[in-house]
Amino acid sequence: MAGTVQQEPAYVLHRRPWRETSLQVDVFTLNAGRQSLIARGANSAKSPLKAQLQPFQPLLLDWTGRSNLKTLTQAEVRSGPSLNRTTALYSGLYINELLQRILPVADPHPSLFAAYIDVIAELALTDDVEPVLRRFERSFAEALGYSFAWDMATDTGIGVEAGQSYCYDPEQGILQRPDRNVRLRRLSGDTLLALAEGDLQSPECRRTAKRVMRVLVDYLLQGRPLHSRSLFSHARREPNES
Missing domain, CATH: 2.40.50.140 (Nucleic acid-binding proteins)
Incomplete structure (x- = not known):
């Protein structure tokens, strides 16, 4: 512009x-x-x-x-919500760093802008930031062309099945028969199906979603560090923070 x-x-x-x-x-x-x-x-x-x-x-x-x-x-x-809790503030800084370091210059993404407004509002209201961050990361991935379905193996075109094991690669999504260079292995089919239903509360779903999105973000960063990650480590050491 x-x-x-x-x-x-x-x-x-x-x-x-x-x-x-x-x-x-x-x-x-x-x-x-x-x-x-x-x-x-x-x-x-x-x-x-x-x-x-x-x-x-x-x-x-x-x-x-x-x-x-x-x-x-x-x-x-303009008026807006405030991120007063430490974990909410650190989460917001993480999101800002994602956008600053990865989003191309002068490339409009109105749907991602709407998701950003929503995530700031949600972070201002909750102590449980993990589901909020995972949903925004998904919106971010979709805006950049890296969307995928939790319940579909892209290499076979076959839906994910309970009891099976799967992999994830940022360029391809969920895979059933990956090559040896795939970035993330041993993803439970049961967990992927639960994530497809929107479950971000069970411990296993949270772990899997975090692992997958971490691999995607690291891939998009191309080796550059995210300074905001160290803030979360610091927050976890504070006994009074959730």
Whole structure:
């Protein structure tokens, strides 16, 4: 999206200092996808933008420019949920890092933007973040063309059967007869069928969904680390956090 943009729904994914008093802000927007904006003077004490350009805050943004690095001209803050719990905050940072590191620049995904709004609202309300994260990861995979069905083996075209063992590969999905280079093995057919029914509560379903989505995310990252993962390790060591 080039030229001048006005009143674009957006969320801040990440921000960092730029030159002496400005900020470079990576945002996820409804109609322009991921964008990088320069907020001039926003890193100074007198600028209201420093408080406005916060992660998880619904925004309406104006910007101008035709290069990959555009200039923010106005920001309007809208009301939205707050991620006050530590685990919810870390989960939100994980989602933001996924979008920032993997989502192509200027590639709109309106359905993923809607899923992002939903996941922030859900994280604000629950202590049980795992099902919320798994559902968003599925939406993320679908937006990038890596969707698959839990109950269908793509290599054979045959539905998953209880009592059988399966594998997962990011490029192919669930497999019944994989080659030796497949990334994830020994997935229970019973568990895959339960996941196809939406079960994200049983321990085995949670473990399997997490393993599968971890393999997919690592594949999409192509060896780059996710710094937000270390936050979850820290949170698990805090006895007062769920």
